[in-house]
Amino acid sequence: xxxxxxxxxxxxxxxxxxxxxxxxxxxxxxxxxxxxxxxxxxxxxxxxxxxxxxxxxxxxxxxxxxxxxxxxxxxxxxxxxxxxxxxxxxxxxxxxxxxxxxxxxxxxxxxxxxxxxxxxxxxxxxxxxxxxxxxxxxxxxxxxxxxxxxxxxxxxxxxxxxxxxxxxxxxxxxxxxxxxxxxxxxxxxxxxxxxxxxxxxxxxxxxxxxxxxxxxxxxxxxxxxxxxxxxxxxxxxxxxxxxxxxxxxxxxxxxxxxxxxxxxxxxxxxx
Numbered sequence: 001x002x003x004x005x006x007x008x009x010x011x012x013x014x015x016x017x018x019x020x021x022x023x024x025x026x027x028x029x030x031x032x033x034x035x036x037x038x039x040x041x042x043x044x045x046x047x048x049x050x051x052x053x054x055x056x057x058x059x060x061x062x063x064x065x066x067x068x069x070x071x072x073x074x075x076x077x078x079x080x081x082x083x084x085x086x087x088x089x090x091x092x093x094x095x096x097x098x099x100x101x102x103x104x105x106x107x108x109x110x111x112x113x114x115x116x117x118x119x120x121x122x123x124x125x126x127x128x129x130x131x132x133x134x135x136x137x138x139x140x141x142x143x144x145x146x147x148x149x150x151x152x153x154x155x156x157x158x159x160x161x162x163x164x165x166x167x168x169x170x171x172x173x174x175x176x177x178x179x180x181x182x183x184x185x186x187x188x189x190x191x192x193x194x195x196x197x198x199x200x201x202x203x204x205x206x207x208x209x210x211x212x213x214x215x216x217x218x219x220x221x222x223x224x225x226x227x228x229x230x231x232x233x234x235x236x237x238x239x240x241x242x243x244x245x246x247x248x249x250x251x252x253x254x255x256x257x258x259x260x261x262x263x264x265x266x267x268x269x270x271x
Contacts, residue, residue: 046177048139048211051131051247052218052240054124098199098229101190105198106270108263110191115254117146119167119186120207121222121236122195130240131249132211132218139172139179147252152181159185164203178212193224202228216242 075083094102112118118126128145139152152172159169164185172181184206186192192201205226212219223235 044177045134045174046179046211046213047134048132048179048213048218049134051129051243051249053129053243053247054238054240055127055129092193092199092224092234093231094199095229095231101200101229102198105190106268107198107266108268110195110198111189112191112195113260113263115146115256115259117148117166118195119189119192119201120183120209121193121224123148124209124220124222125236125238129243129247129249139181142249144249144252146254152179168205168207178210181207181209181211183207183209193226193229200229201226204228214239 073083117123123143123145124130126145128143130144131140131142133140133142137153137155139154141150141152142148143150148167150167150170152170154172154174156171158171163169164187166187166189168183168186170181170183172179174180186201186203186205188200188202190200191198192205193199201224205224208223208225210221218240219237220239221235221237223233224230225233
């Protein structure tokens, strides 16, 4: 039942402030022996490791904004700052191709009903916990949402034409006390930008992320570029709080049969 409920559409908002990648890199072909950038000193590497709470304690700060609209002055945005008088949530500026896809989109087409995982920016924004593990040559991002594991390579390797996947291929480095990540080589996904509003993403999608500590909070800015569907890049900032001590990520355990069963309650758009 948990899987079925998790596939129904919760309220999601976006705002300015508002592949299954394996950790071992064993993708079936030899990786080039590339040298990493000069190893950063321990002082230059921010401590982002740990389990981070993106559920009610963090996401309750997100629930008052709505897509493409103003929010009440003083509303606490996902980065923990209050909305100004003229704040407007940052809904993506879609081009005609994206609008056409959105217009004809039929909810049962969404691959989430067959347990296909979300991708950025939805993967980070949804109210679930995540874990960060920092190693010298890579950073692992584990998500309770959809049981996803992303690998951010720090050793200088670059993706090839064989590295396309649902979560793309991520490379990164540390800079100014933050982790910077660039992900490319996504595959086309009919709900790859937003799996609740029918916004697709293409193989041209590029996601740039910046993770940093703000006191006890973890913050991230996620910028999405996709020239096939977006008229201009769109950025979102979100935050996580430390998870309770000793918390372990729980399995999402999506059941495809149960997830698909929930579509029977969605009024059909086409016959």
